[in-house]
Amino acid sequence: MQAIRVHQFGEPEVMKLETLPDPTPGPGEVLIRVKAAGVNPVDTYIRAGSYGKLPMPYTPGLDAAGTVEAAGVGVKVFKAGDRVYMSGTLTGAYAEKALCKVEQVHRLPDKVTFAQGAGMNVPYATAYRSLFQKAQAKGGEVVLVHGASGGVGVAAVQIARAAGLIVIGTAGSDRGLALVKEQGAHHVLDHRKPDYLAQVIGLSDGRGVDVVLEMLANVNLGKDLTIMAPGGRVVVIGSRGSVEVSPRELMVRDVTVLGMVLFNATPSETASIHAALVAGLENGTLRPVTGRELPLAEAPQAHKAVMEAGAYGKIVLIP
Ligand code: NAP
Numbered sequence: 001m002q003a004i005r006v007h008q009f010g011e012p013e014v015m016k017l018e019t020l021p022d023p024t025p026g027p028g029e030v031l032i033r034v035k036a037a038g039v040n041p042v043d044t045y046i047r048a049g050s051y052g053k054l055p056m057p058y059t060p061g062l063d064a065a066g067t068v069e070a071a072g073v074g075v076k077v078f079k080a081g082d083r084v085y086m087s088g089t090l091t092g093a094y095a096e097k098a099l100c101k102v103e104q105v106h107r108l109p110d111k112v113t114f115a116q117g118a119g120m121n122v123p124y125a126t127a128y129r130s131l132f133q134k135a136q137a138k139g140g141e142v143v144l145v146h147g148a149s150g151g152v153g154v155a156a157v158q159i160a161r162a163a164g165l166i167v168i169g170t171a172g173s174d175r176g177l178a179l180v181k182e183q184g185a186h187h188v189l190d191h192r193k194p195d196y197l198a199q200v201i202g203l204s205d206g207r208g209v210d211v212v213l214e215m216l217a218n219v220n221l222g223k224d225l226t227i228m229a230p231g232g233r234v235v236v237i238g239s240r241g242s243v244e245v246s247p248r249e250l251m252v253r254d255v256t257v258l259g260m261v262l263f264n265a266t267p268s269e270t271a272s273i274h275a276a277l278v279a280g281l282e283n284g285t286l287r288p289v290t291g292r293e294l295p296l297a298e299a300p301q302a303h304k305a306v307m308e309a310g311a312y313g314k315i316v317l318i319p
Pocket residue numbers: 040041042122123126146147148149150151152153170171172173176191215216219220236237238239260261262263306307308309310311313
């Protein structure tokens with residue numbers, strides 16, 4: 001099979017397409033023929049070496065969708081040909097085939113494309129965990145999805161809207177703002193404008209927001225704390241540096257700041273997340289948006305694109 005391989009950390013060009021033997025599924029494992037692989041910002045951090053040591057060489061990618069090629073001994077729930085998406089893999093998603101543990105494999109309904117399925121795992125699981133397992137969001141509350149035009153943001157807007165929250169989403173391009181509105185945000189704001197957060201208080205009937213899902217905390221956390229309702233919760237999902245905050249803003253409204261990394265979810269939390277996500281795909285609540293498809297060999301271009309401004313849903317690689 002063909003797979004992207006990384007032999008040393010570095011710039012996107014360290015990713016090369018190579019030919020490898022097909023993996024064989026062992027007991028409790030499933031081999032997936034990848035039809036589309038999702039590109040996440042975390043893939044670029046890992047490739048650059050910021051996530052620490054990794055056995056080299058490796059194949060990048062945590063997210064993909066495709067069909068079951070073969071199931072190992074003891075796997076009863078999947079058979080060859082089943083449509084599936086994965087939540088992590090043993091061998092890497094940027095490849096024609098990927099080996100998974102059976103618990104990393106989830107059914108993909110017929111009406112969902114493989115490119116959409118490739119956008120499920122990290123973005124939707126992050127959005128779901130942040131909203132419900134971390135912020136304990138409830139219907140009727142106001143959520144600010146601070147960075148709503150990318151993978152996690154689109155997922156969060158769809159999930160929050162379906163759960164009955166009032167959704168305010170931000171983006172930094174006109175195309176992104178239109179996308180966030182189409183995905184169900186009640187209100188959209190442009191995070192390029194200097195005074196955009198001043199409008200949040202008015203949009204939340206003067207109370208402020210109950211929940212912030214923050215994609216760029218190093219830029220926004222200090223400002224987020226000034227627009228919170230009493231008892232508000234900020235979930236820090238993304239951050240690319242440090243930030244100054246005024247602790248007094250936390251105190252006066254009993255605000256909680258919650259850190260969250262998807263990799264810290266326990267196996268039972270992960271199983272619960274994907275049970276909910278599969279149900280959301282089945283009933284049409286969840287509709288992953290694919291902004292761009294690139295051939296597998298263009299993984300370096302995909303890594304550059306995912307870090308650029310002007311996000312529009314997901315970037316996926318097609319083997
Ligand atoms: P993405 O698809 O690249 O989207 C990035 C989002 O951030 C876009 O909506 C972008 O908007 C927005 N953004 C840019 N400047 C902003 C600003 N000043 N204020 C608010 N938002 C701004 O990335 P993603 O997959 O959605 O992930 C978002 C972040 O969360 C990344 O940093 C990623 O590493 C992190 N993440 C963390 C976890 C975790 O487990 N903690 C899981 C998944 C992702 P425009 O491009 O329209 O300006």
